[in-house]
Structures are given as C-alpha cells and as structure tokens.
Amino acid sequence: MNAKQFTSVWTRDPRKTTSPGRSREEIVKAAIELLDEEGLDGLSMRKLGAKLSAGATSLYWYVANKDELLELAYDEMWGELTVPDPEEVGWREAASVLAYSMRQAMLRHPWSADLLGRLPALGPKALQAADRMRRVFATAGFKGMDVDYATSTVTAYVYGTTLPEVAWNNAMDRHEYDPDEMRTMLRKAARDFPDMLERVNTEMYDDPATVRAVAFDFGLVSVLDGLERRLTT
Template sequence: MTGKTYTSVWLREPRKATSPGRSREEIVRAALDLLDEEGIDGLSMRKLGAKLSAGATSLYWYVANKDELLELAYDETWGAIIVPDPEEAGWRETTSVLAHSMRQVMLRHPWIANLLGRLPALGPNALRVADRMRQAFKLAGFTGFDVDYAGATLTGYVYGMTLPEIAWNSTMAADDYDADTMRAQVRKAAADFPEMLDRVDMDTYEDPRMMRAVAFDFGLVSVLDGLERRLVT
C-alpha cells in the first residue's frame, strides 16, 4: 500500500508566461497585496484575476490551486527576512538579527500565522534563511542534531512570542477597545492579586508596542544566553 503523494509548487518546474507582461512574479506580488489587505480568506483566484485584469482560469496555468499560490507568497515574505553572513557577523549577531527581522516580517504580514505548520517552507528564500541559521549555529559550536535543536529553539521562540501579538493586534484593530475601560476591568478581575494590581495602577503607561518589543528582546537574549551556556557545559 502506497502513501499519499506529496505535492508542492517548489517540486516542479515553473511554467513560462503565456502572454507578454504576465509572469509568476507578477501574480505573486498581486497575491501578496490581497493577502495584506484582506487576509487568507480574502484571497481567491477570482479576486486575483480581477486585480490582474485576467480571467481566473488563466491563473491556473501558473499555479495548480490556492495552496500553491500561498506557498509562493509565503516564500516571498521569507525573502524579506534579514540574515547576516555568520562568518562576518558572528553567530549571536546573526541569530539576533534574524529573529528580530522574522518578527517584523510576521507583524507586517499577519496572515502568515495561518500558514505555519500547514504549508511547507521549501522555497529558495526560506531555505536560504534556514541555511544561514544552520551556518550560524555550527559556527557557534553546535554539532549533529544539536544544530537542528538550536534552530528549532530559536524559531519556536519567535513564533511563540509573535503569534499572540498578531492575534492581539487583530482583535484590537477589529473591536477598538477603550484602554481605560480595559484597565478598569482588569483591576476588577485581579482584585485578589495585589502584585498584579501594582502593574495595572501605574501612573504612566508605556507604549504597548514598545513594551512588546522590549519583552521580545529580553526573551531573545535569554534564549541565546541559554544556548551559549550549553556550549560550555
């Protein structure tokens, strides 16, 4: 008994344009615009065809289905992630820049949150990032499977910190909560927890976006410190 055949847009040769001015790159750029504007639910071959002034059926020459289109758009976002050359920057600077850049790319393209773990990251941009990250951890001194474990730890941290932030940003934008009302509700809910009330009742409130950025950096430094500690034990 044979298993289901695995398919990906990256596992076949791209088809050439059938008319002047039309290319897969152009289609991907238009798809990115739609995804950024309307999210995954707002992307359809019909809408994309209208945006390109082309029939939806003509797009199937370039991609077999919506998932293939999402794979292409997903890899395009990986191309925006900055990863220095580990040999020039060193492993900690490389992984730190990568992590901060990955977070910023995810925040700019929040629809990515719906693709993590669902679509493969087999495109050239994603593989470039993964390769640079492996180079960095090998340069640090990790060997064998520990190189993969270190990479999984770093990306897991970025995803774990950024995905709730994406969800929060989406909720706040959709519902337009009043900050003072929210603080009053939290104060009521935390009435039996004085340590938490100290935070709610502060006279000054930092910019939430700045606070999240600082928290991300604090955690990232701690993760890299922990990985570095493993190298000397």
C-alpha cells in the same frame, strides 16, 4: 489505506508567461498585497484576477490551486529575513538580527502566522534562510544535531512570542477595542491580585508595543545566554 499524495508548487517547473506583462512574480506580488490587506480569508482566485484585470481561470495556468499560491507568497515572506554572516559579526549578533527580522516579517504579514506548520516551506528563499540559520549555530560551535536543535530553539522562541502578538493585533483591528475600557475591565478582573493590579496601573502599559518589544528582547537575550552556556559545558 492509500496515503494522500504530497503536492507542492516547488515540485514542478514554473510555467512560462502566456501573455505580455503577466508573470508568476506579478501574480505573487498582487496576492501578497491582498493577503496583507484582507488576510487569508480575503484571498481568492476571483479577487486576485480582478486585481490583475485578468480572469481567475487564466491564473490557474501559473498555480494549480490556492494552496500553491500561498506557498509562493509564504516563500516571499521568508525571503525578507536578514541573516548576517556570523563570521563577520559573531554568531550572537547574527542570531539576534535573524530573530528580529523574523518577528518583523511575521508582523508585516500576519497571514503568515496561520501557515506555520500548515504549508511546507520548500521554496528557495525559505531553504536559503534555513541554511543560513544552521550556519549561524555551526559557526557558534554546535555540532551534529545540536545545530538543528539550536536553530529550532530560536525559531520556536520567535514563533511563541510573535504568534500571540499577531493574534492580538488582528483582534484589535477587527473589533477596535477601546484601550481605556479594556484597562478598566482588567482592573476589575485583577482586583483580588495586588501585584497584577499594580502592573495594570503602570504607565508603561500606555505603550503596549514597546512593552512587547522589550519583552521580546529580554527573552531573546535569555535564550541566547542559555545556548552560549551549553557551548561551555
């Protein structure tokens, strides 16, 4: 059986602008705006062409298909990550800033959550971010493949906590659930579980965004504590 040929927008040189004021950067910026407003389902070459006052056909000069356009937009998201120099601020501080900026980038661009593992992150900004991540853990003292394992541990933690948050935010935006009605429903569901019922009635749940932020910080510190412990064993 013949394997499917791998293609990526990053495996060929970008085509030059063919008309005044039109560039791949302009197209990608407009695509990101559409994605932020309407999500993956809201992006089409037709809509993008209308936004740019250009025909959809003309956009294919710059990208071969929608997936290539998504690759370009995805790389811009990775470019928003902040990774301080671990030699200046220490590896834990650098890893923390990285984790927080990754979470915030995903929350700003919720469509990116659906691209994880679906599209290759081969763009220059994604690769630069990955290289800086590895430097953080190499500076910490990890060696060989442990550098990659430490990097994937932190990124997996960020993905694991942020993806459900993105899904929840999307659901709330689509359905506009009433918070008080949801709490009433939770009380009924948890009536046979006193400890859970106590949590539902806690005032901190009046501000779920804060609860999620505190939970993220708790988990991140725990992950970094575990990685630091491995360096001393």
